[in-house]
Amino acid sequence: MNVSIIGIGLLGGSFALVLREKYPKMHFIGVDTSPVNGQLALAKGIVDDVMPLAEAVSKSDLVVMATPVNVIIDLLPAVLDHLPSSATVIDLGSTKGSICDVADIHPKRAQFVAAHPMAGTENSGPGAAFRELLPGKNLIICDSDKSNTESLTLAESLFRDAGMKLFYMTPKEHDLHLAYVSHLSHISAFALGLTVLEKEKDEQAIFDMASTGFSSTVRLAKSSPQMWAPIFDQNRTNVSNALAAYIEFLQQFKQVIDDQDVATSLDFMKRANVIRRVLDGIEKR
Amino acid sequence: MNVSIIGIGLLGGSFALVLREKYPKMHFIGVDTSPVNGQLALAKGIVDDVMPLAEAVSKSDLVVMATPVNVIIDLLPAVLDHLPSSATVIDLGSTKGSICDVADIHPKRAQFVAAHPMAGTENSGPGAAFRELLPGKNLIICDSDKSNTESLTLAESLFRDAGMKLFYMTPKEHDLHLAYVSHLSHISAFALGLTVLEKEKDEQAIFDMASTGFSSTVRLAKSSPQMWAPIFDQNRTNVSNALAAYIEFLQQFKQVIDDQDVATSLDFMKRANVIRRVLDGIEKR
The missing domain is CATH 3.40.50.720 (NAD(P)-binding Rossmann-like Domain)
Structure with a gap:
């Protein structure tokens, strides 16, 4: 064959x-x-x-x-x-x-x-x-x-x-789900990498002060642009919606921090903690 | 002792x-x-x-x-x-x-x-x-x-x-750097967890379709709210500035995707790829 x-x-x-x-x-x-x-x-x-x-x-x-x-x-x-x-x-x-x-x-x-x-x-x-x-x-x-x-x-x-x-x-279901569980996390990592690189012109400072948590979150920013640019383009409606929802949560989080509203900040994070159940499942898979 | x-x-x-x-x-x-x-x-x-x-x-x-x-x-x-x-x-x-x-x-x-x-x-x-x-x-x-x-x-x-x-x-230098290399990546993960959980009411779908890239990016969303709410509150000015810069990059990325501007999308990701040098260093450390 x-x-x-x-x-x-x-x-x-x-x-x-x-x-x-x-x-x-x-x-x-x-x-x-x-x-x-x-x-x-x-x-x-x-x-x-x-x-x-x-x-x-x-x-x-x-x-x-x-x-x-x-x-x-x-x-x-x-x-x-x-x-x-x-x-x-x-x-x-x-x-x-x-x-x-x-x-x-x-x-x-x-x-x-x-x-x-x-x-x-x-x-x-x-x-x-x-x-x-x-x-x-x-x-x-x-x-x-x-x-x-x-x-x-x-x-x-x-x-x-x-x-x-x-x-x-169906392809439609696939592209919708993937925008959230894969494409969005890549963009979140690329943007995090850009933000930190722009602020920390001295790469040694990032190197000295970053821990494994940062490495893990930004890891996907190493991914191939040639592979990902066409994915974001082809799935642009779903990716754009996912990004809009993500930006909205970040803006809410920022407002809560600006307002010193620690109770709502705690509540956001407790809701996000639910992801532990899913991740523990993925890791055991 | x-x-x-x-x-x-x-x-x-x-x-x-x-x-x-x-x-x-x-x-x-x-x-x-x-x-x-x-x-x-x-x-x-x-x-x-x-x-x-x-x-x-x-x-x-x-x-x-x-x-x-x-x-x-x-x-x-x-x-x-x-x-x-x-x-x-x-x-x-x-x-x-x-x-x-x-x-x-x-x-x-x-x-x-x-x-x-x-x-x-x-x-x-x-x-x-x-x-x-x-x-x-x-x-x-x-x-x-x-x-x-x-x-x-x-x-x-x-x-x-x-x-x-x-x-x-100095404490001032510490808090500024940490807002970027640690506090921001935690918020980015918490918000990613919230976005995906809100969209995917059916946790099984996330479980079936997420790969190790998603796990890695969202891992910090499992972190303790009791520990992190006071950190964000005490370092709120730096964290808020870091978040504003991050949201700005995400909005730019979204615009580029909406505009089908694949060349700029490629350029963003190539610039973010520079983080590889830093991460490879952290992982070897």
Whole structure:
């Protein structure tokens, strides 16, 4: 079985590494606009070959698209055009609405499976890929009723064999939830990083005075701009609403602090503490 | 040597645990308004005795104040009143301006050392204390020139023996920096927790769809309201300015997303990425 990975970065590379372990006879073809990434992926044993897109797709039984979401949208029609009639395309993009819209108008829509693994790190590129990224994580499949049985069954089997738990929803539901539980926390971290860097021109002061709490909160500010800018753009209505709600809470919090209203400040934090239940669950997962 | 720990929680308890290991003959007296905390601290071997405040202080060579900062301010005059003439008081509060103001007008000011360890977790109480919290972390001493040589030398020796690296600054500098590198990240996490909990009434949805990135960013929302409300209140001018700067960046980010201005979105994130240098340093520390 030939598997092409388009975009051999953190996610595409990690998916290839876990599949290789489960299916030693799968043959992996890497497609990447960066020749350096291709060489790194070969050297790291993520893929067996590197090829141009059209050639790779036409030889594939399965194509996995793991580029930034704007590139998935740009390439998906061509990938479907070149796809053999019994093959399957899976995308792993972090937004699903715009990608499914593009797929929906293609004659080969049924060979496409829209998926999103709830996994990532703040690092990127093939050097960041590791076999343990996906096992134990959740994965969302959107519009599964629009995929044909063969393609859907193949995708589900591979994700389950990679140790993932599957959930199903519409692209609309997916994009709304993700704006809150993922996209917003990235923007909150990017803005926190900017605020602190602007104030503390002397990086040594941040270094000396910051503790692990700061590191944890701002960690996502290390994330790849090339990956995240298209996500925020494609999911802009939901992200903008989530940001508006977040800014509103921050403004309320600021007012409470300005007013020296310690009782309301306590109340805000006690309500926020409820998140402990959810986080303890995620950490045990 | 008798050491009283006023407030036997995460910080006071962790400091006692690391000192016990270095100085097996030190005798630790716990002071806590919660009888349960006192019993837990005895059971966990954090302290040898539990006593009321005045009795404990009058028997002490060293008093460590590790309560919420408003309680430090309330108790510090009485602690200094009861303090034997050759003894020392150290406070470990997260704000330094208001606490030093109270100390400055007391006749025994020279027996007081104002300190703040850059360490903590989102957990609280004696059950959360652990010996490894402080070793390897930084500690700030404020207004060291106002402490007498004996008290300052004792405090410095104990902190160094606890494995900490010492920095010196004024309370004003301390409170300004901490507003950015610590207090702001706590508010950002509390507000993120509130935003997500308000939107996602169904906690299961957050649980299913959140990844480790969300956990990391929102982790500090688990922190103790009783500890943090007084910190935000005492450092309200700096915290309010930091929050205003943060809200401004978020509003700019929102505008950029609303305008579909992907180039500026990329630029924001690239500038925020600079934080990687600082974080990599903190993690290696």
